[in-house]
Amino acid sequence: MASKNPGFSQPVGSTRTLESTADGSVVKRSVLPGGLRVITEHVPASRSATVGLWVGVGSRDEQPNVAGAAHYLEHLLFKGTRNRDAKQIAEEVDAVGGEFNAFTAKEHTCYYAQVLDSDLPLAVDLVTDVVFEALCADSDVDTERSVVLEEIAMRDDDPEDLLHETFVSAILGEHPLGRPVLGTEESITGMAPAALRGFYRRRYRLPRMVLAVAGNIDHTQVLRLVRKALRDRLSGSDTPVPPRRGRARIVTNRKLALHTDDTEQAHVMLGMRALSRHDERRYTLSVLNAALGGGMSSRLFQEVRERRGLAYQVYSSVASYADTGHLAVYAGCQPDRLGEVAGVLREVLDQVARDGLTDAEVARAKGQLRGGLVLGLEDTASRMSRIGKQELNYGDYLGVEGTVARIDAVTAEDVRALASVLLRRPGGVSAAAVVGPYAHDDDLPDDLHEVIAS
Template sequence: MPLNLPLVAPGSPGAELVVGQDGGAAVRRTVLPGGVRVLSEHMPGLRSATVGAWVGVGSRDETSGHFGSTHFLEHLLFKGTARRTAMDIAEAFDAVGGEANAATGKEHTCYYARVLDTDVPMAVDVIADMVTSARLDVDELETERGVILEELAMNDDDPSDVAHEQFATAVFGDTPLGRPIGGTPQAIRSVPRDAVWEHYREHYRPDTLVVTAAGGVDHDALCAQVEAALTAGGWALDPGSAPAGRRAAGTTGPVPSGTELTVRRPTEQANVIVGGTCLNATDDRRFVLSVLTAALGGGMSSRLFQEIREKRGLAYSTYAFASGHADAGLFGLYAGCTPAKVDEVTALMVVELERMADTPMGAPELARSIGQLCGGLVLGMEETGARMSRLGKAELVHGELLDVDESLARIRSVTAQQVQELAGELAAAPRSVVRVGPFGD
């Protein structure tokens, strides 16, 4: 059964939850004073752990004048606090053989570290110090501005990255979800330090913070470490405060009815993506969507791979993908091919989607797709980072935690009729096409 994650004040029913997991693991959740949520998964026999601090703010939450601030903060929190320099932060993890990093998304930001179980207190203290007490020094900000611009330039040199970034813009248009996660070079050059500071003070609060850990962790000790570290960082943890509400599944705003976009790059190969909007992150049919993408373009036996690469030799890489947000999702079919073959490959990808909508999958293909997903899920859950991320997304996005057996059961319950019906919706939806390559006018 799924573990429901209610948004309640500390001490209320539901503020303390425990549920057993596969392999003897156990998930516990505690709401601390201030509304801070702590979730851990103890995995017996592991001598390592991954710890993450999640803040429910992403690039879509930026307002005019603050564009690029979310990604800027991901960098700047590593550049020093009132107690630590940037070198202190780096040395703390290097000295124990640990790894620390961060990731910005459209709807959340995560700072995480993988360390030995004995070094979890250090990781919690350092990450909490970064989250609560970042200095956002003016000189460091200007230095990091150059680093971020180099990162954006690196991504812009990768035509596949450009295709995916432009595809999101083509599908979602002039809406917050259509903006690049990392910001544009223009936004990064122009955003002032005060705007980044305002963004930080507005969104980095106890009630928006979720701390997750998986591996060799003790939940009670973790909660004590988190509370002590946040207090040391100057956060006032009000005993009566409840967690902030989860992101509402409202509307993204006006979305284009299908856009074609060509980006010219002097490359040997063209990159093309065709697709559009699809299910949001909490839609019950997301497991059906997973089976659909696996069958259509999830492996070497998938329809796209077999038709475009194996039978016709038109591409080296081709696949299907999908991602979900609170109020919308993205579905696409990708291929990299010779520029002269772009139209032919695009047509073949659309044909395969329409064929899936017209005719139910056969039992062998359905079983193979389900088996691929189930195997990938179980193998992925062998790593502490994946388990840590699962806890964070369950808390911030879904409001429930599915154990591995429940997730497998939902995947295995998908029918060929459900896949066909969803494929029909996707095939009938407005379609966007993005091409990146050496095209003329």
């Protein structure tokens, strides 16, 4: 079931208080002309401020001929603007002891700066300058091409990162969500400066953006700084709407993907399609994931590592997108134990699909989620990320107490019902990926083939 998006319907020029807590924290949202949404969280006890400009553009928005453009562009924007060159950008951040960085994901890109609260004007100016005034010069495109290719090489040198990309490609197929965020050597090598500049002009539009700020800041001051930085860009009457994307059309044939690598360990990931981020059962999925493989007391850790000693690292993970998602389990083991490990992973998934989790496991998982959520509030960067992603993804705000209440409301029966849907045969494991010293699929153990065929 899709959640409503009340934030997208807030009138342009208005400001709303979304939450005011007893400790003095206040969350406000304004919608500026042109469609930019500004959301802030005032944290009175903090001495820092984190500014993040979220753009609803990621690797799923790319055409095949520009695969990796969103991430490539993220690099390129730091190379210089109409007001600063790359060295000036670095010097101004270092001069105040701040951090200025960015990251690109499947469905969004974020540019953020963390500084002392007194340096908030600099942070807003730097972030907006880089995002809106970048030159994207041909020479800089060539320079950053080498840097991005090095980053791809680094990913390929990390078996676990490489495994994740191989698994996502296997389970999501040829859909843009299945492609690596970094792109490929071929797509990056062949990408022309004009293609990147075109991607920048078409995709970086105010209605797709959220400016999130958290720390010892004042909402009115943030608005004043944003208006000063953007000036004429804040014109027009564009309505803030989420980016249009077609629903994921993904082939669901079961797949076993192998990436041959001369590693000391075999790395395996098994998984299945799961929930979109708009599905109301996402809190139940979070509890299921935490209990299944989210910590040392989890079912997978106890069974694979503690009881049988088959792997040093074992865990589960969830990814949720606008219209689909996946749940995966991972283990790294000796190559001659891969078949046994795959069998145990499948056995654990079958048990949870059939019997669910115990009340004690569900209670521990909910406690783990609550603790992680609250401890994350100690950092203004985490607070900024939380309010920015909520606004970008949902156009809504749900406070910590509300989120904890959603987690607490999950029951063992809820988890059992969801597990029976996601993990049951034949709808269970729908894709697997392996990175290790195997030359061909036929070299993989029969037990692993049986997991996929079952």
